[in-house]
Amino acid sequence: MSEGQDELVVAGLTLRGITRGGIQTCLMVPELDLMFDVGGSMRGQLRFGRILVTHGHQDHLGGLPYLVSQRQLSGLPPPQVHVPAEIEAPLWRIFAAWSEIEGFELALDLVPHAPGDSVELGRGLRASCLRSVHRVPSLCWVVERSSERLLPRFAGLAGAELAALRQAGERVTESVTSTVLAVTGDTQIELFEREPQVRAARVLVHEVTAWDQRRTVEQTRGWGHTHVDEIIAVAEQFEGEALVLVHRSERHSRREVEGIVRTRFPASVRDRVHVFGG
Numbered sequence: 001m002s003e004g005q006d007e008l009v010v011a012g013l014t015l016r017g018i019t020r021g022g023i024q025t026c027l028m029v030p031e032l033d034l035m036f037d038v039g040g041s042m043r044g045q046l047r048f049g050r051i052l053v054t055h056g057h058q059d060h061l062g063g064l065p066y067l068v069s070q071r072q073l074s075g076l077p078p079p080q081v082h083v084p085a086e087i088e089a090p091l092w093r094i095f096a097a098w099s100e101i102e103g104f105e106l107a108l109d110l111v112p113h114a115p116g117d118s119v120e121l122g123r124g125l126r127a128s129c130l131r132s133v134h135r136v137p138s139l140c141w142v143v144e145r146s147s148e149r150l151l152p153r154f155a156g157l158a159g160a161e162l163a164a165l166r167q168a169g170e171r172v173t174e175s176v177t178s179t180v181l182a183v184t185g186d187t188q189i190e191l192f193e194r195e196p197q198v199r200a201a202r203v204l205v206h207e208v209t210a211w212d213q214r215r216t217v218e219q220t221r222g223w224g225h226t227h228v229d230e231i232i233a234v235a236e237q238f239e240g241e242a243l244v245l246v247h248r249s250e251r252h253s254r255r256e257v258e259g260i261v262r263t264r265f266p267a268s269v270r271d272r273v274h275v276f277g278g
């Protein structure tokens with residue numbers, strides 16, 4: 001972990017990176033081999049060949065040309081970069097311009113997405129995207145894991161008995177899917193209110209940019225963000241294991257926001273709330 005980076009281990013996932021409103025956001029999750037957004041340059045990014053992008057604001061995507069160039073110089077294959085469809089064409093123009101400046105062709109595999117699309121990640125994992133609510137076209141990324149579970153009526157049977165049933169053509173397992181991670185990107189609270197899958201994610205990485213009245217709820221919404229008052233009002237609807245709050249603005253210290261979590265969040269959810277971002 002390099003300077004300024006934060007690290008949090010929750011529900012079997014390591015979250016690593018920096019996410020500060022208006023400054024930079026990049027979240028690396030090694031267990032899923034995924035990086036969300038690439039708002040700046042930081043140690044550890046190079047190894048991620050697949051990047052899921054929430055939206056095109058520079059604090060979330062400004063580091064992409066540099067990362068693509070660095071991977072190329074290191075002899076790594078072009079990264080697969082999944083973006084909102086609306087920013088595909090301007091990104092190609094940016095890469096054409098950088099290729100001209102650098103004197104060599106920058107290579108990347110840019111994949112445009114509309115809400116509802118999904119990406120197979122292998123190992124039973126799949127990422128899909130939902131429309132989040134921001135000032136520019138934006139996506140919330142949701143990672144699901146499918147696994148086989150023994151059908152309840154066969155619980156307690158010995159391995160040999162199960163094998164015999166299988167041999168006889170009986171289906172002894174069923175496929176179950178759970179949402180292991182959701183990353184909202186920048187969004188207003190309507191995403192949480194509208195999407196059951198977001199509220200049910202085991203780990204929900206949700207933005208909260210404003211944490212007091214220096215920016216009112218209305219002002220915060222005007223910029224397409226979430227105010228702490230809004231998430232406190234709905235926090236009890238969160239069903240998962242960890243609600244990870246990111247993207248606080250420069251106005252707020254970590255200590256200050258951790259104090260707000262302890263004193264203002266409902267007791268039923270408080271212990272599952274984490275502050276992250278460096």
Ligand SMILES: [Zn+2]
Pocket residue numbers: 021022025057059060186247
């Ligand atoms: Zn942002």
Ligand SMILES: [Zn+2]
Pocket residue numbers: 055057134186
């Ligand atoms: Zn933004």
